[in-house]
Amino acid sequence: MDITIKETKDLDFEKVIDVFYKVKFLKYPKKRQEYKDAIEKAFRNSQYVVSVWKNEELVGFARVLTDETLFATIWNMLVKPAYQKSGIGKLLIQKCLNKYPRCHFFLFADKKVVDFYQKMGFDIHQFGMYLKKGMNRCIIYK
Secondary structure: OOOEEEOOOOOOHHHHHHHHHHOOOOOOHHHHHHHHHHHHHHHHOOOEEEEEEEOOEEEEEEEEEEOOOOEEEEEEEEEOHHHOOOOHHHHHHHHHHHHOOOOEEEEOOOHHHHHHHHHOOOOOOOOOOOOHHHHHOOOOOO
16 A cells, blocks of 8 residues: 655644544534534644645554653554555554653554554553543533
8 A cells, every 4th residue: 555654743634634524432413513622632742643635635643642751651542444454554653662662652542553552552441530520521422
Protein backbone atom coordinates (compact mmCIF):
# COMPACT_ATOMS: atom_id res chain seq x y z
CA MET A 1 0.00 0.00 0.00
CA ASP A 2 1.38 3.38 -1.02
CA ILE A 3 0.95 5.67 2.01
CA THR A 4 2.34 8.95 3.29
CA ILE A 5 3.10 9.66 6.94
CA LYS A 6 2.71 13.22 8.18
CA GLU A 7 3.94 14.51 11.53
CA THR A 8 2.00 17.74 11.87
CA LYS A 9 -0.90 19.29 13.75
CA ASP A 10 -1.94 21.16 10.61
CA LEU A 11 -4.61 18.78 9.37
CA ASP A 12 -7.88 19.07 7.55
CA PHE A 13 -10.08 18.67 10.62
CA GLU A 14 -13.15 17.88 8.51
CA LYS A 15 -11.27 14.74 7.44
CA VAL A 16 -10.23 14.06 11.03
CA ILE A 17 -13.85 14.25 12.19
CA ASP A 18 -14.87 11.94 9.32
CA VAL A 19 -12.53 9.28 10.71
CA PHE A 20 -13.99 9.70 14.21
CA TYR A 21 -17.46 9.08 12.76
CA LYS A 22 -16.32 6.15 10.56
CA VAL A 23 -14.98 4.26 13.58
CA LYS A 24 -18.13 5.17 15.55
CA PHE A 25 -16.23 7.15 18.18
CA LEU A 26 -18.68 10.01 17.61
CA LYS A 27 -22.38 9.43 17.16
CA TYR A 28 -24.36 12.68 16.99
CA PRO A 29 -24.27 14.30 13.52
CA LYS A 30 -25.95 17.48 14.80
CA LYS A 31 -22.94 18.07 17.08
CA ARG A 32 -20.38 17.82 14.25
CA GLN A 33 -19.17 21.42 14.51
CA GLU A 34 -18.98 21.27 18.29
CA TYR A 35 -17.01 18.01 18.08
CA LYS A 36 -14.75 19.46 15.39
CA ASP A 37 -13.92 22.54 17.46
CA ALA A 38 -13.10 20.44 20.55
CA ILE A 39 -11.08 17.84 18.68
CA GLU A 40 -9.11 20.42 16.72
CA LYS A 41 -8.18 22.13 19.99
CA ALA A 42 -7.19 18.76 21.52
CA PHE A 43 -4.96 17.95 18.53
CA ARG A 44 -3.35 21.40 18.48
CA ASN A 45 -2.63 21.16 22.23
CA SER A 46 -0.96 17.75 21.84
CA GLN A 47 2.81 17.54 21.72
CA TYR A 48 2.82 15.12 18.80
CA VAL A 49 0.37 14.22 16.04
CA VAL A 50 1.04 11.63 13.36
CA SER A 51 -1.28 10.77 10.49
CA VAL A 52 -1.32 8.30 7.60
CA TRP A 53 -2.62 9.22 4.16
CA LYS A 54 -3.37 7.33 0.97
CA ASN A 55 -3.21 10.06 -1.65
CA GLU A 56 -5.64 12.72 -0.30
CA GLU A 57 -7.53 10.30 1.96
CA LEU A 58 -6.85 10.44 5.69
CA VAL A 59 -6.54 6.80 6.72
CA GLY A 60 -5.66 7.11 10.42
CA PHE A 61 -3.90 9.09 13.11
CA ALA A 62 -2.70 9.18 16.70
CA ARG A 63 -1.70 11.93 19.08
CA VAL A 64 0.46 12.09 22.20
CA LEU A 65 0.27 14.17 25.35
CA THR A 66 3.52 14.10 27.30
CA ASP A 67 5.85 15.85 29.70
CA GLU A 68 8.61 14.64 27.32
CA THR A 69 10.65 13.30 30.23
CA LEU A 70 8.73 10.70 32.21
CA PHE A 71 5.25 9.93 30.90
CA ALA A 72 3.35 9.96 27.62
CA THR A 73 -0.22 9.05 26.78
CA ILE A 74 -1.41 8.03 23.33
CA TRP A 75 -4.84 9.39 22.50
CA ASN A 76 -7.20 8.84 19.60
CA MET A 77 -5.28 6.19 17.69
CA LEU A 78 -7.92 5.63 15.03
CA VAL A 79 -7.76 3.86 11.68
CA LYS A 80 -10.62 3.80 9.18
CA PRO A 81 -12.32 0.38 9.14
CA ALA A 82 -11.34 -0.29 5.51
CA TYR A 83 -7.65 0.00 6.49
CA GLN A 84 -7.69 -1.84 9.81
CA LYS A 85 -5.58 -4.99 10.10
CA SER A 86 -3.20 -3.68 7.43
CA GLY A 87 -0.37 -2.58 9.76
CA ILE A 88 -1.34 1.10 9.92
CA GLY A 89 -2.26 0.97 13.62
CA LYS A 90 1.09 -0.67 14.42
CA LEU A 91 2.86 1.98 12.37
CA LEU A 92 1.10 4.81 14.22
CA ILE A 93 1.86 3.33 17.64
CA GLN A 94 5.50 2.73 16.71
CA LYS A 95 5.89 6.32 15.50
CA CYS A 96 4.56 7.55 18.87
CA LEU A 97 6.86 5.24 20.85
CA ASN A 98 9.88 6.21 18.74
CA LYS A 99 9.19 9.92 19.19
CA TYR A 100 9.56 9.65 22.99
CA PRO A 101 11.78 6.58 23.53
CA ARG A 102 12.54 7.32 27.19
CA CYS A 103 8.94 7.88 28.31
CA HIS A 104 6.64 5.44 30.06
CA PHE A 105 3.56 5.18 27.81
CA PHE A 106 -0.09 4.83 28.74
CA LEU A 107 -3.29 4.66 26.72
CA PHE A 108 -6.98 3.88 27.00
CA ALA A 109 -8.46 1.18 24.78
CA ASP A 110 -11.81 -0.30 23.94
CA LYS A 111 -12.18 -3.94 25.02
CA LYS A 112 -12.27 -5.00 21.35
CA VAL A 113 -8.69 -3.86 20.76
CA VAL A 114 -6.94 -4.91 23.98
CA ASP A 115 -5.28 -7.85 22.18
CA PHE A 116 -3.86 -5.50 19.53
CA TYR A 117 -2.22 -3.32 22.18
CA GLN A 118 -0.96 -6.31 24.16
CA LYS A 119 0.78 -7.57 21.01
CA MET A 120 2.44 -4.13 20.84
CA GLY A 121 3.83 -4.64 24.37
CA PHE A 122 1.16 -2.84 26.42
CA ASP A 123 -0.46 -4.47 29.43
CA ILE A 124 -3.54 -3.75 31.50
CA HIS A 125 -2.69 -1.56 34.49
CA GLN A 126 -4.48 -2.51 37.69
CA PHE A 127 -4.53 1.00 39.15
CA GLY A 128 -6.02 3.00 36.27
CA MET A 129 -8.69 5.44 37.40
CA TYR A 130 -10.81 8.27 36.04
CA LEU A 131 -13.02 10.98 37.50
CA LYS A 132 -16.63 9.76 37.03
CA LYS A 133 -18.20 13.21 36.88
CA GLY A 134 -15.78 14.10 34.07
CA MET A 135 -18.02 12.12 31.73
CA ASN A 136 -20.73 14.73 32.33
CA ARG A 137 -18.39 17.56 31.35
CA CYS A 138 -16.77 16.20 28.20
CA ILE A 139 -18.43 17.06 24.88
CA ILE A 140 -17.76 13.56 23.54
CA TYR A 141 -20.01 11.91 26.14
CA LYS A 142 -22.86 14.45 26.37
